[in-house]
Structures are given as structure tokens and as C-alpha cells.
Amino acid sequence: MTDQTLHFNRTAVIGVGLIGSSLALALRERGLTDEIVGIDQDSAVLDRARALNIIDSAAPSLEAGVKGADLIIVAAPVGATGAILAELETHARDGAVIIDVGSIKGDVAAAAATLPERLFFVPSHPVAGTEQSGPEAGFASLFEGRWCILTPLDRGDDAYRDAVDRVAALWRAVGAQVEVMDAEHHDIALAITSHLPHLIAFTLVGAADDLESVTEAEIVKYSAGGFRDFTRIAASNPVMWRDVFLHNREAVIEALGRFTEELIALQRAIRWGDGDALHAAFERGRALRQAIVEAGQETAAPNFGRDREDGDGSKED
Numbered sequence: 001m002t003d004q005t006l007h008f009n010r011t012a013v014i015g016v017g018l019i020g021s022s023l024a025l026a027l028r029e030r031g032l033t034d035e036i037v038g039i040d041q042d043s044a045v046l047d048r049a050r051a052l053n054i055i056d057s058a059a060p061s062l063e064a065g066v067k068g069a070d071l072i073i074v075a076a077p078v079g080a081t082g083a084i085l086a087e088l089e090t091h092a093r094d095g096a097v098i099i100d101v102g103s104i105k106g107d108v109a110a111a112a113a114t115l116p117e118r119l120f121f122v123p124s125h126p127v128a129g130t131e132q133s134g135p136e137a138g139f140a141s142l143f144e145g146r147w148c149i150l151t152p153l154d155r156g157d158d159a160y161r162d163a164v165d166r167v168a169a170l171w172r173a174v175g176a177q178v179e180v181m182d183a184e185h186h187d188i189a190l191a192i193t194s195h196l197p198h199l200i201a202f203t204l205v206g207a208a209d210d211l212e213s214v215t216e217a218e219i220v221k222y223s224a225g226g227f228r229d230f231t232r233i234a235a236s237n238p239v240m241w242r243d244v245f246l247h248n249r250e251a252v253i254e255a256l257g258r259f260t261e262e263l264i265a266l267q268r269a270i271r272w273g274d275g276d277a278l279h280a281a282f283e284r285g286r287a288l289r290q291a292i293v294e295a296g297q298e299t300a301a302p303n304f305g306r307d308r309e310d311g312d313g314s315k316e317d
Contacts, residue, residue: 005166005169006032006166006169006170006173007031007032007033008027008032008033008034008036008070008071008097009034009035009068009070010031010033010034010037010068010069010070010071011024011027011033011035011036011037011069011070011071011073012036012037012059012066012069012070012071012072012073013036013037013038013039013055013064013073013075014039014040014062014065014066014072014073014074014076014084015039015040015074015075015076015077015080016038016039016045016046016049016054016055016075016135017045017075017133017134017135017137017138017237018129018130018133018137018138019075019101019126019128019129019138019140019142020038020073020101020134020138021049021052021054021134021135021137021138022137022138022139022140022142022143023052023073023075023101023126023143023174024038024049024055024138025055025138025139025140026037026140026141026143026174026175027174028053028054028140029140030173030174032170032173032174035056035057035072036054036055036056036145037055037056037057037058037059037065037069038050038055038057038058038059038065039058039059039061039062039065039066040058040277041057043110044075045134046058048134048135048136049135050267052136052138054135054138056095056205058135058235059193062084062087062088063087063091064187066088066091066092066093066096067093068093069089069092069093069096070093070095070096070097071097071098072088072092072096072097072098073098073099073100073101073172074098074100074101074102074225075100075101077102077239077240077243077245078100078103078104078107078235078240078247079109079239079242079243079246080084080243081102081107081108081111081248082107082108082111083098085098085108085111085112085115085121085164086111086114088115088119089114089116089119091113092119094118094119095118095119095120096119096120097120097122097163097166097167098119098120098122099121099122099123099124099167099170100121100123100124101124101125101126102123102125103125103127103190103194103244103248104125104152104187104193104243104244104247104248105125105149105183105186106183106184106186106187106189106247106248107247107248108123108151108183109123109151109153109183109274112153116166117155117157117159117160120159120160120163121153122150122152122153122163122164122167123150123151123152123153123183124148124149124150124151124167124171125148125149125150125151125186125190126142126143126146126147126148126171127142127146127148127149127177127190127194128142128146128147128148128149128176129142133237139299140174141175143171143174143175143176144174144175144176145175145176145177146175146176146177147176147177147178147179148170148171148176148177148178148179149178149179149180149181149186150164150168150178150179150180151180151181151182151183151186152164152180153222158237165179168180170308186249187248187251188254188255189240190248190251191248191251191252191254192255193254195244195245195251195252195255196252196256196259198241198244198257199252199256199270202241203248206229215307262281265277265281266278266281268280269281
């Protein structure tokens, strides 16, 4: 894969939030594109992105923004992806490479079924992010050392395979490690590793907020590390997570069922005073945490909060 093959003349970023702005900055920093145009429903977001030199120009419409673009990045909430792909079917130029960055892939693949073969859509999911949102939250090193999962469409032509290779090279160029899997497997895996933890965080924070016997001041004042980290996750973009749970319902419900079984088992162990069962469960959790650290996806260094580039909380799709 030569540098010239990887280079894009005009890049259109649809949705200039955390992930869209970070990828734009990474492409610019590495000289992988000549021009970046931003597309967003919120004109104020585009103004801020221009002021931060994330984009070169702001488009008044999707049609205008993707005109002539040889790379199109769909970084909007997953609920909007289907409608965006339908517009790209009409407005994207022949040969355009299109990627999304959402954490749901089954519905995205279904929405892409009608795309013409003249367009090369490679679903992508960079497993990286923070609980922050908006163009100000973006930074070029966000993807370094993180995984990006590709779930290619069911196309067997050589041109599409070349596009998949090109997209994989793009993600590696911005620092990510690339994994390829089918969409169904992706959605099940992410339901466990990402979607369920967020659902639990939202639920726990909501339960604490509902407790009449604990004042808001006490919740804030006595927030220990565990609760504090849950509130960090629960600070995530509500629109994005609403769409995630609506579009990955089956996998999330399956994961939630397994979690409920584990929770009931722990509840029973506590009620019966079964210390051995509790110890075994906690040891299993500790071992998994150590495996994540050893894999380089987290650091064991203690800190009260999280450095911006070390954070791996929720992401904006």
C-alpha cells in the first residue's frame, strides 16, 4: 500500500463530534488528505470546527459537502446512518470510499444493501473515545493503540476488496490496530464490552438520583472511585446511546439476561453468606481487569480522574 494510494484529495466528514473531529485531525496531521469539508446539522458546531482548524470549510448541505469527495466519513449517531447512506447513494461520486464509525453494524449493513457497486462502503468501528462530545473534544491521537473493527459488506469483487484494504491501511495510519469480523459477531461482542456497561452506568446513576434518603449533596460529596467512574460513563451523549440501544436491541437484551443471572447469583451468595462464591467472582473480575491492562488497552496507574488521551469511556458515533 503506497502513500499515494492511501492519500485522499477531498474528505467529507458528516458529523463533526468527538470521533469525526478526531479522525479529521488525525488525517490532517499525517498528511493523508488535502481538504476536509464538514457537514453537520448544527451550524454552530461547524463554526467551532472551522475555528479550531478541524475542517477547511463547512458545507450548507450533505449534497454540497460530499460533491467530489473521494473519502466520506459518516460520524453521525447510528440512528441517522440509514438516511445518510440513502442520500449518498444519489450524491456521492463514483469510486468514493465511505466509512462510518458507529458501534452498531448489523443495521448499518442492512441499510447499505441498496448501495450501488460504484460506491465502496466499509463499515468501521474505532473502539476508542471519551465521555466528551463536540469538536472541542477531538484530538488526533485518539486512535493510537486502540482497535478498529471492520465489518465488510458481502461483496466479492476485487475493487471492493481493494477498498477494504485501503480502509484498513487508513486506520493503521492513524495509529489503530485493525480487526475484521462479521457484523453480527461485532454487535454481540460490543453489547457485552460497551453497550451493557453503559446501560448499567445509566441505571446506577439513575437509582442513586432516585434515593430519597440520600441527598444530592451527599451523592456528590461522598462519590467513591467506583461511583465516580460510573458517572463518567453516564455523562455520555444521550442521543448517541439512545440510538445504540434501539438499533442493537437483540444483542443487548441477550447480554442483559446474562448479566441478570450473574447478579442474581451474587445476590444469593450475599444473602447466604457464601464467601467462597463471592471471592471466586471477584477474583475472576480482577483477572479480567489485569488481562485488559496487559493487552495495553488500559493502564494500571492510579489516578483520581483520567487523562484526556488515556480515557476509554463512551464514544460519540
